[in-house]
Amino acid sequence: ETGVTQTPRHLVMGMTNKKSLKCEQHLGHNAMYWYKQSAKKPLELMFVYSLEERVENNSVPSRFSPECPNSSHLFLHLHTLQPEDSALYLCASSQDRAAGNTIYFGEGSWLTVV
Amino acid sequence: AQKVTQAQTEISVVEKEDVTLDCVYETRDTTYYLFWYKQPPSGELVFLIRRNSFDEQNEISGRYSWNFQKSTSSFNFTITASQVVDSAVYFCALRVYNFNKFYFGSGTKLNVKP
Numbered sequence: 001e002t003g004v005t006q007t008p009r010h011l012v013m014g015m016t017n018k019k020s021l022k023c024e025q026h027l028g029h030n031a032m033y034w035y036k037q038s039a040k041k042p043l044e045l046m047f048v049y050s051l052e053e054r055v056e057n058n059s060v061p062s063r064f065s066p067e068c069p070n071s072s073h074l075f076l077h078l079h080t081l082q083p084e085d086s087a088l089y090l091c092a093s094s095q096d097r098a099a100g101n102t103i104y105f106g107e108g109s110w111l112t113v114v
Numbered sequence: 115a116q117k118v119t120q121a122q123t124e125i126s127v128v129e130k131e132d133v134t135l136d137c138v139y140e141t142r143d144t145t146y147y148l149f150w151y152k153q154p155p156s157g158e159l160v161f162l163i164r165r166n167s168f169d170e171q172n173e174i175s176g177r178y179s180w181n182f183q184k185s186t187s188s189f190n191f192t193i194t195a196s197q198v199v200d201s202a203v204y205f206c207a208l209r210v211y212n213f214n215k216f217y218f219g220s221g222t223k224l225n226v227k228p
Contacts, residue, residue: 100147100209102161104161108157108158
């Protein structure tokens with residue numbers, strides 16, 4: 001049983017749809033992350049939240065909108081996506097942002113944009 | 115600049131064979147952390163091990179062992195007596211003290227055939 005759970009596991013959406021990915025961590029961590037994993041590309045860090053405050057946004061297009069209502073939950077709101085946004089989106093958490101802390105990942109949400 | 119290289123894109127072995135996955139890293143920081151993650155087809159990145167730069171002791175955990183050598187900037191991972199369930203993509207990652215980013219290698223896909 002993973003300490004980081006993501007829903008939905010699979011999502012197919014049209015380019016004009018609005019959907020959200022949800023992440024919940026049960027580890028009591030203070031930092032949460034969104035990563036994107038595309039085919040044949042390294043993992044890309046998208047957003048970092050620390051104690052519910054966004055501390056990093058790696059030049060992610062505005063069609064991706066994160067939300068962190070509390071330290072246990074993280075959302076990624078999606079709207080007017082492009083087919084090239086199809087990827088595996090991984091949520092992760094760590095005790096805090098210190099480099100020595102292990103980051104624990106969820107199972108990911110497979111997103112297909114049609 | 116930080117970088118992680120996993121030169122082996124894909125490896126195929128027969129069950130019960132030993133296999134070593136290579137990882138070479140680059141950093142000028144003296145304090146850093148190295149990680150290995152396993153990603154089965156389901157998508158979740160499963161944490162396997164974390165090592166800090168001041169601890170060069172090799173580690174063994176069941177059939178898994180890790181060889182950390184600062185002299186060659188390598189952190190190799192060996193699976194002894196491989197099993198079909200070991201089939202996955204394995205990622206090596208680096209995190210340096212002064213930055214919060216994970217630097218992931220491109221991954222090595224391991225196929226263990228019965």
